[in-house]
Amino acid sequence: MQRNRTRRLMLASAFCVLAVVSTLAQAADALASWTDGAAKARIVAFVKAVSEPGGKDFVAPPERVAVFDNDGTLWAEQPMYFQVIFIMDRIKALAPKHPEWKTQQPYASLLKGDMTAVMAGGEKALLQLVMTTHAGMSTDEFRQIVSDWITTARHPRTGRLYTEMVYQPMLELLDYLRANGFKTYIVSGGGVEFMRPWAERVYGIPPEQVIGSSIKTKFEVRNGQPVLVRLPEVNFIDDKAGKPVGIHQHIGRRPIAAFGNSDGDFQMLEWVTSASGARLGLIVRHDDAEREFAYDRKSHVGKLDRALDEAGPRGWTVLSIKQDWKQVFPIR
């Protein structure tokens, strides 16, 4: 008994040593896909400042919370939000069972590929498409639908899986922050149940650290088995001024670092960076048409205008994909 315990103790210690060595080795090239520019320097200086015990900016690990927007910050969002492409694909997949859609808007236009006509229907048409594709099934069924799509559907321009359209430098940043005691969260306008099925595998972010928009669910017992049924009713919109609300509801403490790319992230950046103590606010600017996409003030997706104007005075770092990232997408 005593010998067994000693052996387990030695084994456990050996694992600990290995873990420490590996962390030290990683630190050197943790941000390998970042050029040695101002953005990387700012990130590294911030992380060092908050994790240096005894330093004036030290933050205890439980308070080291970092929040990331998803669309345009962790993965691409052009030519349109990937969740909108998911909706289009689902409508097409469901169409054979709905012959009435051939003459019924907004389905008819979508099935003809006329997105301009769909968009002309405004928010009401879009909401109808969301509810048709996101509600009416159990949470387990929806998880399966998303999992099936995300492992097979491919981006129209690159032919990559959407999960291969994530930004390699941001994957490194997530790892780097976690290696330094941070808890990393997604705070996205996208659907929380659209992200959870793959966020852990792709980003290392577990379901309980994904915050997003949601529809209501209802507990029911069907044939003796409890299920949660997804209802065609908006529960929460996690965008703009909704982001700090979602953060507070879910985390209950104020993050110390926020990463976004559009005016939809303005209030999140404002909420995070206006508290006292060391704070980091960073905006990903899409300025690389060659390797990714170039868009900002005039874009219908990921519009970056006010946040770009106010980044300087507010002390937010604006990252240029062109200059700050050696590599954009992971090597396949």
Add this chain to the structure above:
Amino acid sequence: MQRNRTRRLMLASAFCVLAVVSTLAQAADALASWTDGAAKARIVAFVKAVSEPGGKDFVAPPERVAVFDNDGTLWAEQPMYFQVIFIMDRIKALAPKHPEWKTQQPYASLLKGDMTAVMAGGEKALLQLVMTTHAGMSTDEFRQIVSDWITTARHPRTGRLYTEMVYQPMLELLDYLRANGFKTYIVSGGGVEFMRPWAERVYGIPPEQVIGSSIKTKFEVRNGQPVLVRLPEVNFIDDKAGKPVGIHQHIGRRPIAAFGNSDGDFQMLEWVTSASGARLGLIVRHDDAEREFAYDRKSHVGKLDRALDEAGPRGWTVLSIKQDWKQVFPIR
């Protein structure tokens, strides 16, 4: 540089060894306040089964999620929910600034100590008292109000702080589960912002692992500083069929262990224990009038009726405070 790194490495390893030794030492009497009865045996067998690598019931650590009701499960709830006592105390504290309350219901009755008259006003009166005391301030201000109350107010019968009315065996259970890789959550009908300010200190449960009822909040910028303002509008009721909904919204995966004490926990227990694989459902039964309180089927607070009838067939363990706990409250 190299020497510094070696020193840090050795220090880190030493800490690891200490951590391992301390975990081994704890294991023996982790549940010291529990008698060696069926409840303790069931808990220990479950934890061993899910954490034994290679065992048929093994559950990977990220899926080891345990959910705990709060009122009547982690702390006492008699003679009434402690949050109701908080409301009464707040109304009394605010009364000098509201002379009109002397003649206005339900305030007038409450200020006279006539709770029967208050209750006669039904849900509407109670909701009015909730909103008067919980809304209209920022989230930071409310946190301070709760913190001030919880560190000074005392239980009418025992004279203890309310945070000393927590159950010692449940504190040990929380620690024991966490030492075995579990993530512990509160899932309570009580207000999430009423629990968060002290749950980490008292239970070791951080704010992001507290799920509860809530009112809506609104993001605003006041004098250049962003705040979240608490609105007099219900956001979510985390009780009964709301508990599985809250769990799914917040955690996004199904827990494997649930602990409750009343019919308000029925659906949570049902949701957790009806999935496949090893599952633990446990009900705290209040049957010790001498050391705590005795109540179940007829109680207006923490009514335990249907869940008591169905516990057997559903495989839920019913714990008797009288028989299963050597000690109820922590020694002061």
